Amino acid sequence: MPSLGADMEEGTLIEWSVKPGDRVKRGDIVGVVRTEKADIEVEVYRDGVIEQLLAKAGDTLPVGAVLAVIREEGEAAAPAHEEIPPAPAPAAPGLTPPVARVRASPLARRVAQELGVDLSGVQGTGPHAEITQTDVLQAAEALKKAPTEKPAVPELRAGIRRAIAAAMARSNREIPHYHLETKIDLQHALKFLEAENQKRSVKDRLLSVILLIKAVARALHDVPELNAYWIDDQLQPKEAVHIGFAISLRQGGLVVPAIIDADRKNLDELMQALRDLITRARGPATKFRNHRWYRNHHELGRSRS
Amino acid sequence: MSAAQGQITYRDAIREAIREALQNDDRVFLMGEDVGRYGGCFAVSKGLLEEFGPERIRDTPMSESAFVGAGIGAALGGMRPIVEIMTVNFSLLALDQIMNNAATFLHMSGGQFNVPLVIRMATGAGRQVAAQHSHSLEGWFAFIPGIRILAPGTIEDARGMLATALEDPDPVLMFEHAGLYNMKAQLPIDSGPVDIERARVRRPGRDVTIITYGAMLWKCLDAAESLAKKGVEAEVIDLRTLRPLDDATFLESVGRTHRALVVDEGWRSGGISAEICSRIQEKAFYDLDAPVERVCGVEAPTPYPKHLEDASFPQVPTIVAAVEAMVRMHG
Numbered sequence: 249m250p251s252l253g254a255d256m257e258e259g260t261l262i263e264w265s266v267k268p269g270d271r272v273k274r275g276d277i278v279g280v281v282r283t284e285k286a287d288i289e290v291e292v293y294r295d296g297v298i299e300q301l302l303a304k305a306g307d308t309l310p311v312g313a314v315l316a317v318i319r320e321e322g323e324a325a326a327p328a329h330e331e332i333p334p335a336p337a338p339a340a341p342g343l344t345p346p347v348a349r350v351r352a353s354p355l356a357r358r359v360a361q362e363l364g365v366d367l368s369g370v371q372g373t374g375p376h377a378e379i380t381q382t383d384v385l386q387a388a389e390a391l392k393k394a395p396t397e398k399p400a401v402p403e404l405r406a407g408i409r410r411a412i413a414a415a416m417a418r419s420n421r422e423i424p425h426y427h428l429e430t431k432i433d434l435q436h437a438l439k440f441l442e443a444e445n446q447k448r449s450v451k452d453r454l455l456s457v458i459l460l461i462k463a464v465a466r467a468l469h470d471v472p473e474l475n476a477y478w479i480d481d482q483l484q485p486k487e488a489v490h491i492g493f494a495i496s497l498r499q500g501g502l503v504v505p506a507i508i509d510a511d512r513k514n515l516d517e518l519m520q521a522l523r524d525l526i527t528r529a530r531g532p533a534t535k536f537r538n539h540r541w542y543r544n545h546h547e548l549g550r551s552r553s
Numbered sequence: 554m555s556a557a558q559g560q561i562t563y564r565d566a567i568r569e570a571i572r573e574a575l576q577n578d579d580r581v582f583l584m585g586e587d588v589g590r591y592g593g594c595f596a597v598s599k600g601l602l603e604e605f606g607p608e609r610i611r612d613t614p615m616s617e618s619a620f621v622g623a624g625i626g627a628a629l630g631g632m633r634p635i636v637e638i639m640t641v642n643f644s645l646l647a648l649d650q651i652m653n654n655a656a657t658f659l660h661m662s663g664g665q666f667n668v669p670l671v672i673r674m675a676t677g678a679g680r681q682v683a684a685q686h687s688h689s690l691e692g693w694f695a696f697i698p699g700i701r702i703l704a705p706g707t708i709e710d711a712r713g714m715l716a717t718a719l720e721d722p723d724p725v726l727m728f729e730h731a732g733l734y735n736m737k738a739q740l741p742i743d744s745g746p747v748d749i750e751r752a753r754v755r756r757p758g759r760d761v762t763i764i765t766y767g768a769m770l771w772k773c774l775d776a777a778e779s780l781a782k783k784g785v786e787a788e789v790i791d792l793r794t795l796r797p798l799d800d801a802t803f804l805e806s807v808g809r810t811h812r813a814l815v816v817d818e819g820w821r822s823g824g825i826s827a828e829i830c831s832r833i834q835e836k837a838f839y840d841l842d843a844p845v846e847r848v849c850g851v852e853a854p855t856p857y858p859k860h861l862e863d864a865s866f867p868q869v870p871t872i873v874a875a876v877e878a879m880v881r882m883h884g
Binding site: 353355357 | 811838839840841842843878
């Protein structure tokens, strides 16, 4: 289970897109993992053959847990992994797995429908926990007494809020903060942008934020002391300049992928990188690689603010 | 007879019904094995030969097929015969006459010939007469279209059903439970006819409907009494007529209690109890709060020893236990 964020402790495997025996190359997507933040595609870093899938869809596992075994070229087939759970019997093709059915008497079903009681939330008291009319009436009574609650925030969204809060709190707690303030006259910059965009087609136009990113990247290049971590009581400068960029997600929440080597990119390359990040961040499943730089944003973000 | 105290037996009630029919209608006569000089194998017709003479109380040869066939012929000829078959197992010897002739003539004659015949016979177990004389085959006969099946469980019905049956233009089979002949109850000896159409609620209740008939009625009523002490109110329905089955009465009841138990002395698989269960699920499915249950006779030849015979048929404790499981465990 890869770590897909600074505060990720566990993840849920949503699906495998490979099966044992499949040949994979570095960079291939092998599955999707749900974190508190998003559904994220997981890529592999080695070439080889999928030997065993140890986790199954729906498993929630801690970061670091083994999800699968990949046998590299020339590597002898490994003996069966010790933690392998017995492989579930393969489902007959074309058959969907049985769905757990609510066991309720016909009368209980009718009464539940009349009273608007959701049977999936009713505890049955029959010999095999079947739901009877009495159970439904009691549930309806409880429903009447309970104050009407606001609909719960969907799980994923609540998870994102929690993750953002945890990251922000950690950032404030562990990273030395400093604040700079200066006035910059943007008149020339904006005129330049206007003139530049008139020459471009709509889809190639530059956003003003590109100038800010470029300016920050150049400033960090010029003042390398600011492009650093404070770890173990000492400043640890970094060569590469990666700029985090906050993107709000459609379903709510926020991800902060990074623009790699922003100081070495020209305006067009920066714009291209930005578009790419936004497209992928708002796509159905966010790619793993982008998330690895989650922390950079907060550090750079702090230095920017 | 203890008519002086106002109490009569089930046997007395049937005898009085036969006597009344013989007095009221010259077309009525009784025939069967030993119904005359012996007074009937269960003493139902005792004294009738002396009163009405051998023309109207006729002993027959030991051939059920012959005398039931003769009864059908007499009915076709305008008489109103009452044919007695000793016990239900002997009725099998007359099954061809009953099913192929009595039940079909009206249909096969294009409505020209009806068969106004009443056949009486003793049914049921509980008297240590073992595997050949303990059957409850009325459920089998209820399978046959064209005949009406009666199962009097009370003295009032024993007294009142015959007159109504004799008025029926088509064949009626009356199954008298042999275990009830000595049962006594307060009933005016001249008590009148009763309907043979509807089931009766013999005890009202709100928690479960027990559907039964014949001698099992009394076990069910005892069970209901014992259940009431435990706070379970069972409604007990006496079917009275097994064909045509009055399902409206038990469906209405199940609509109120939401649980049904069928108690039938007959064998379980393919019995009348199965038909009742089926109608409940067909017509009252959305009223059910628990599966419909059955307590029936054990599917084996009836044993002779008392304890084994008792174990072969529904008893009060088994009925109580079945109801308790349904009511307690299903809310």
